[in-house]
Amino acid sequence: MMQKGPGGEFSAVTQMGILVTNDDGIDSPGLWALAEAMSRLGETVVVAPREERSGVGTGISLHAGMSVARVPSPLPGVTAYAVGGTPGDCVILGLRRLARGHIGLVVSGINLGANLGNDILCSGTVMATLQAYFRKIPSLALSLVMDSEIQEPRFDVISKVAGVLARGIIDGTLPDVAVLNVNAPNSPPQEVKGIAVTRTASSGYVRLSEVGGRGDMTYDRGVRARDQLIIEEGTDIWAISAGLISITPLRFDVTDCNRTSTLAERVALLRSELA
Numbered sequence: 059m060m061q062k063g064p065g066g067e068f069s070a071v072t073q074m075g076i077l078v079t080n081d082d083g084i085d086s087p088g089l090w091a092l093a094e095a096m097s098r099l100g101e102t103v104v105v106a107p108r109e110e111r112s113g114v115g116t117g118i119s120l121h122a123g124m125s126v127a128r129v130p131s132p133l134p135g136v137t138a139y140a141v142g143g144t145p146g147d148c149v150i151l152g153l154r155r156l157a158r159g160h161i162g163l164v165v166s167g168i169n170l171g172a173n174l175g176n177d178i179l180c181s182g183t184v185m186a187t188l189q190a191y192f193r194k195i196p197s198l199a200l201s202l203v204m205d206s207e208i209q210e211p212r213f214d215v216i217s218k219v220a221g222v223l224a225r226g227i228i229d230g231t232l233p234d235v236a237v238l239n240v241n242a243p244n245s246p247p248q249e250v251k252g253i254a255v256t257r258t259a260s261s262g263y264v265r266l267s268e269v270g271g272r273g274d275m276t277y278d279r280g281v282r283a284r285d286q287l288i289i290e291e292g293t294d295i296w297a298i299s300a301g302l303i304s305i306t307p308l309r310f311d312v313t314d315c316n317r318t319s320t321l322a323e324r325v326a327l328l329r330s331e332l333a
């Protein structure tokens with residue numbers, strides 16, 4: 059049973075399960091670090107894409123069949139499923155078919171790479187939360203900011219942040235959470251400068267670059283891409299650049315209300331042309 063919290067409609071209840079997904083795929087160490095942190099807080103089920111699906115955003119497999127297989131879990135008491143689909147598919151399947159009992163929290167990650175700025179709209183990690191949002195279930199997206207792919211990921215700081223936020227949602231000390239997008243530096247605890255609640259930067263983070271000089275293109279996500287940005291204070295990109303953990307509350311409300319009245323006036327003028 060969902061319970062209406064003091065601050066709004068999004069509220070977890072204490073006796074509930076946690077659904078863990080990601081977009082890096084079922085074999086990603088970040089997924090299992092997150093599942094381990096969640097398993098200490100409640101009954102945890104892992105439902106993740108069979109293959110890496112980074113960059114699929116809100117995508118779901120509308121007309122394709124999806125394979126679903128139970129897979130061995132390295133964590134005692136945690137059941138795990140690999141889905142031949144997107145993170146969005148995993149959340150839908152997890153909530154509707156695979157989880158036993160009620161899911162009160164959806165967590166996605168830990169992504170091996172940042173999800174900052176308006177690129178989050180393309181992120182499978184972040185946009186997995188959309189399906190939870192539709193169902194008024196609170197959710198967290200967690201990403202580790204890695205400046206290069208050869209860097210060894212460390213999950214201690216971000217797992218702790220995930221645990222603290224999840225516990226707050228579950229016990230009600232963090233009421234009315236819809237979606238939180240969390241990015242943390244890939245640094246030891248003593249090097250993390252603090253935590254900031256931020257807004258999503260309006261700039262993108264991913265840049266196109268050419269590889270091999272033959273016109274082949276790839277996306278750059280590391281320091282090089284970030285260096286080209288104008289950094290606005292208070293944004294997620296600013297926080298990460300300052301060595302802080304960034305937490306951004308998100309909502310998925312896409313109507314541009316500032317433009318509706320002007321548009322209505324113009325449309326009224328067009329009406330005669332449409333007749």
Ligand code: MN
Pocket residue numbers: 081082111112113169170171182183
């Ligand atoms: Mn990813």
